[in-house]
Amino acid sequence: MYSPGLQVTQSRRLSNRVSVFTAEVVAFIWAVQWVEEVRPQQVVICSDSTAALMALQGGRSRLRPDLICELQPALYRAELVGSRLGFLWVPAHVGVEGNEAVDVAAKEALGREEVDVNVTMGISEYYRIIKEEIARRWQKKWEGEKRGRFYYNIQNDVSGENITQGNNRREQIIMTRLKLGHCGLAWGLFRIGKHHNGLCECGEKVTVQHVLMECSKLTTERRELFSAVLDTGIPCVSMRNLLNPVQHQRAVVKAVMDFLVDTDLHSKV
Numbered sequence: 001m002y003s004p005g006l007q008v009t010q011s012r013r014l015s016n017r018v019s020v021f022t023a024e025v026v027a028f029i030w031a032v033q034w035v036e037e038v039r040p041q042q043v044v045i046c047s048d049s050t051a052a053l054m055a056l057q058g059g060r061s062r063l064r065p066d067l068i069c070e071l072q073p074a075l076y077r078a079e080l081v082g083s084r085l086g087f088l089w090v091p092a093h094v095g096v097e098g099n100e101a102v103d104v105a106a107k108e109a110l111g112r113e114e115v116d117v118n119v120t121m122g123i124s125e126y127y128r129i130i131k132e133e134i135a136r137r138w139q140k141k142w143e144g145e146k147r148g149r150f151y152y153n154i155q156n157d158v159s160g161e162n163i164t165q166g167n168n169r170r171e172q173i174i175m176t177r178l179k180l181g182h183c184g185l186a187w188g189l190f191r192i193g194k195h196h197n198g199l200c201e202c203g204e205k206v207t208v209q210h211v212l213m214e215c216s217k218l219t220t221e222r223r224e225l226f227s228a229v230l231d232t233g234i235p236c237v238s239m240r241n242l243l244n245p246v247q248h249q250r251a252v253v254k255a256v257m258d259f260l261v262d263t264d265l266h267s268k269v
């Protein structure tokens with residue numbers, strides 16, 4: 001908290017893991033309590049937190065209803081002691097003097113080891129922590145897992161977006177099968193006893209990787225596939241870029257589909 005008129009700067013180190021929103025509302029409560037004590041005739045409390053100001057204006061908050069409830073009587077008491085109180089939004093990080101001063105004070109407080117104020121966490125904050133912990137454990141398990149490594153090379157981040165690629169249902173089915181590595185290519189059929197050896201004319205196992213990246217019999221078609229992918233601006237062609245593209249998904253899926261048609265594999269996948 002910073003008051004340019006009274007040259008007052010105050011900062012407190014909050015307990016760990018509370019959200020930025022909580023910290024902003026707690027700062028409002030302190031500011032109003034300070035008004036209640038010092039009793040200035042008129043005061044404007046400035047903040048760069050749109051979320052906290054909107055919660056204050058609406059008198060409710062989904063994230064921290066308890067803190068907004070605490071703030072309301074503090075505002076009422078400040079008015080009772082004769083202070084006229086207003087709130088103002090100020091933009092952050094554009095050189096507003098007071099805003100820069102509180103930023104410095106807040107950073108300094110954050111660097112302290114000792115906690116000044118223990119703020120209880122709200123349900124939403126517990127949910128966030130639980131969600132992060134689940135993702136962390138899931139990620140660790142996915143990294144240490146022995147199975148599913150083909151798919152791991154295409155999607156190694158469990159919290160990353162997992163979009164079903166494809167412009168229609170048929171394409172989505174094909175792309176999903178390619179990504180999982182379980183499809184009607186010879187090696188997959190061989191593993192379930194539906195193909196005599198699962199091998200390609202070139203002598204290698206007919207896997208998704210073999211078809212898309214390696215088979216010497218498909219060099220011409222692959223050249224077209226790679227060229228279509230590189231034309232989108234994607235810097236290199238990899239299994240991940242072909243089957244789980246982050247950008248230019250529509251164009252990449254089309255290039256893969258064209259490749260499958262050109263190589264007569266479209267109906268087999």
Ligand SMILES: [Zn+2]
Pocket residue numbers: 200201202203204210214215216217
């Ligand atoms: Zn081959």
